[in-house]
Amino acid sequence: MKAWLIAGIAGIFGSMSSLVLVGHAQSSKAPATVAYVSATRIFTESIHGRSEGARIQTLQQQRTADLRVKQQALDATRQELASANDAAAKSALQQKEIQQRTELERATQQATADVQALQREVNQDLLRRVKTALDDLMKTQNYQLVLNSDNTVLWSAPELDLTNALIGRLNGQ
Numbered sequence: 001m002k003a004w005l006i007a008g009i010a011g012i013f014g015s016m017s018s019l020v021l022v023g024h025a026q027s028s029k030a031p032a033t034v035a036y037v038s039a040t041r042i043f044t045e046s047i048h049g050r051s052e053g054a055r056i057q058t059l060q061q062q063r064t065a066d067l068r069v070k071q072q073a074l075d076a077t078r079q080e081l082a083s084a085n086d087a088a089a090k091s092a093l094q095q096k097e098i099q100q101r102t103e104l105e106r107a108t109q110q111a112t113a114d115v116q117a118l119q120r121e122v123n124q125d126l127l128r129r130v131k132t133a134l135d136d137l138m139k140t141q142n143y144q145l146v147l148n149s150d151n152t153v154l155w156s157a158p159e160l161d162l163t164n165a166l167i168g169r170l171n172g173q
Contacts, residue, residue, distance in 0.1 A: 033144040036153045037163045042130060046170040052122040059118055063111035070107055074100040133169040137162065 043049035077100055081093040134146060146162065147153055
C-alpha cells in the first residue's frame with residue numbers, strides 16, 4: 001500500500017510538474033528566427049525606390065509618346081490610302097503603310113525591351129542595396145531568415161516585419 005501511495009504521489013507530482021513546464025514554455029516565447037519585409041513597400045516607400053520608379057515611368061511615357069506619333073502617322077497614311085484614286089498613288093501609299101507598320105512593330109518591341117531592361121537594372125540595383133542594408137541590420141538583430149512577405153508570408157506577428165527598419169536604413173536614417 002505504501003508503494004502504491006508513493007507511486008500515486010509521484011505520478012501526481014510528475015503530472016503537475018509537466019503542466020508547469022508546458023505552461024512555462026508557452027508563456028516564455030523563444031525569440032523568432034524568421035522575419036519578413038515587403039519588397040513592394042521598399043520600392044514604393046524608400047527614396048531610391050521612388051526615384052527609380054519615376055525613372056521607369058518616365059521611360060514608359062517617352063516610349064508611349066513615340067509610339068503614339070508613329071501610330072498617328074500610320075493612321076494618316078491609311079486614311080490617305082482609303083481616299084486615293086490614282087493607282088500609282090495607291091501603290092506608293094501601300095508601300096508607305098507597310099513601312100510605317102513595320103517600323104511601328106519594331107519600335108513597339110524595342111520600347112518593351114528598353115523598359116524591361118531598365119526594370120531589370122533597377123530591380124538588381126535595389127536588390128543589391130536591400131541585401132547590403134539587411135546585412136547591416138542583421139548585425140543588430142537575431143534572425144536566421146528574412147522572407148519577402150509579398151510572395152510567401154500569409155500571416156505573421158507584426159513585430160516580425162522589418163520593412164520600416166529596412167526602409168529607414170535605405171533612406172539613411
